[in-house]
Amino acid sequence: MMGARVARLVVIGGGAAGMSAASAARRTDPGLDVVVCEAGGFAAYGMCGIPYYLGGTVPEPENLLAYPPSAFREKRGIDLRLHTRVTGIDPAARQVRLAAGTPAARAPSATRGEPLAYDALVVSTGADPVRPPMPGLDDRRVFTIRSLDEAIGLRRLLASGTVRRAVVVGAGYVGLETAEALVCAGVDVDVVEALPGVLGTVDEPVAALAQAEVERHVRLRLGARLEAVDRGSTPAGCLTAVVEGEEIPADLVVIAVGVRPATDLLIQAGARHLPDGSVVVDAGMRTSLPDVFAAGDAVALPHLVLGRPAWVPLGPAANKTGRVAGTVAAGGTASFRGVVGTAVVKVFGLEVARTGLGLAEAQAAGLDAVATDEVSRSRAKYYPGSSPLHVRLVHTREGRLLGGQLAGREGAAKRVDVLATALHAGFTVEDLAALDLSYAPPFAPVYDPVLAAAIKAARGLAAFTGGSP
């Protein structure tokens, strides 16, 4: 044969990170053979939209897709194979093994149940929901919210009109967003959380605001652990969630107690990883295995405040690391600098945002950290719609900013980005207080809440050191 062998990139996982990798690889090398193996029936959607589909805010599952599958196949020349599960990676042979027994292959280049060769591999298998080992979780009315396929099943159940009461286990981002979605869908909701507060990723004063908001809409049981789900005597009968001995009737149970890196394939193949199972990569998203890259919620990323890799599975970094992995795997140049752990969640009528380290996180990392809290307003006090905005800054006693958290009815979600930018820049609270931020009465007080908190923090430092403010 005269023809040179066409190099092939295989991507495992067709989520946002995987499709970003495939698209970036295609842009980098238009001649590359790009194959994406996705175990589910959808590709190129993020987890973050699922609660809004569940609650009916988003009408159809297809609305959540960045592009329809046909766009990848026809417009970008990406061989996207849905319902295609990978069961193993053989880095020495440069091939992955596809699960047998799945529907017939769509592309002639590979058949299911057979090996698929690659020249470069991007693994973006994301994170799996944690399912605590306890009786009853195999009932078809017990859900985790991690795939669109599963969410379609859950919404169908909601549409059947048989769900009047639900128990949501877990009061983190996903648990609270799911609780809100169920309330939107007219369901009476109990939220059960083993920890003493909601939203473990924010500090107590901010979590308390979220808790008060949650309690306006659902029954919240804190410090309460799910022990079992009892399906009763008849299959159609009501479920019972057993929580600290108490029995809560439910037509539906959602388990949202966290996720773990879905890195079994990589770890079995020998990839270096952190104790939590997240896979270690370099700035080009290379794993320790030759020609194997990883991206998305499965990888540990440089945490720019901690100064070491950490597992912070969030959507924007998943997309960006996919783009970097695909570019580098296809022979291009790109690098990912790191994260500071910025996140925002809508908790019913409240915006709750965080970035960097919380106080306990900072102290656990050996930093001499303190926190400053200040309550300002989202707009000029006289302007209609102005509402309280809580800003918490975490910083060293010398003034280095380590993190920040905000909560309010409006204005928290994007103000946290100022703090995130300040963390990237290595700012002190004095630097923060000196920022020239925008002002007009409909949008902020003359001292933006971020400035007000920074000024208070800077004055506190002056008190520590005995200097003038």
Add this chain to the structure above:
Amino acid sequence: MMGARVARLVVIGGGAAGMSAASAARRTDPGLDVVVCEAGGFAAYGMCGIPYYLGGTVPEPENLLAYPPSAFREKRGIDLRLHTRVTGIDPAARQVRLAAGTPAARAPSATRGEPLAYDALVVSTGADPVRPPMPGLDDRRVFTIRSLDEAIGLRRLLASGTVRRAVVVGAGYVGLETAEALVCAGVDVDVVEALPGVLGTVDEPVAALAQAEVERHVRLRLGARLEAVDRGSTPAGCLTAVVEGEEIPADLVVIAVGVRPATDLLIQAGARHLPDGSVVVDAGMRTSLPDVFAAGDAVALPHLVLGRPAWVPLGPAANKTGRVAGTVAAGGTASFRGVVGTAVVKVFGLEVARTGLGLAEAQAAGLDAVATDEVSRSRAKYYPGSSPLHVRLVHTREGRLLGGQLAGREGAAKRVDVLATALHAGFTVEDLAALDLSYAPPFAPVYDPVLAAAIKAARGLAAFTGGSP
């Protein structure tokens, strides 16, 4: 006499900057005698709230005051003298001269028409509206919007029911906010602007979006210069605004063609100033005159992108410089680092924001500047309320960020603060593209509009240099 002479700080101007100075001085030295001379009848309010009072969004003028006058006198021990005009500064004698013929002095320490001695002086006389020299502007139905006293008169006229048509001259921030206020109050409005576009402080692509929004609500005449206001034959008759020979009938004319530093007192006393009349100060807000400080809209401030002092009269800097001037004048330590020119304005249903330099400004400053425009969305595309958001970045060909502008129905006002923070940090567009910004479907797409624009700009640089993205 045995008693030591009590040091006195005099503040000229009781606006936000002046009252910030007085309060900061009081905090710094509780024993200081603090006197504020304010020519008008109100103190401690910002100009920025006036349009919302005019349009009825804010019911009473008192709503705009940070604190009532009595709070300064009784709670802070500040001798606030309203209706007290200063006519001269004598730095050699350390005294100011008060205008004669004003109401009797409220405090025994000084009588009107007599000198008032100071140990330190803070001048915060703000900016005066420009009144073009043309016939008819002395009519009582011709207004500028620069003091609350004047705004009360204007709102009283609106309440009389005699105003059906108004002409607003000038389509900058104040002109457009006033036009919106008048539309809110049920008035039919013509806006006349001599320049070819609205909002001269933003570049053409962003100004064009504002223009389209303005034209949905008022008749806008661009490139049209006011020549005269003709009051007709009877005093109660309709006014006529003469614009390029055309006669526009009006029951009210508002002149909003800009402001100039109100620094006559300082300049007459010999203070160093820029050609535009703004007064030069150091980081402690000291003027070139001994023991004379200046703060607020009258001063030139270090522009951190231009690297030289510039006159950018905006509310937050006015407040901060007041605080610094008062602290330093009272013997404390404080400094003001500078501005990047961040501003936001609500133009009917549109948010328009800017920071740093526009393209023409940057080129005029000798910088090899280019601009990158990207239109994204304010929320995830599938989330209700998501709307287009235009982001324009101005940067050097090597990638240094010089400025940014945003316009959209939502999400522009506080996103500009990320760009402002990046300017303070001296970021490149690659630095901007690497930021870990918050994401959740109700608040942003997974690539925030700021990131999307930065990624596009960074790719453009790669094209310039021939490198990979």
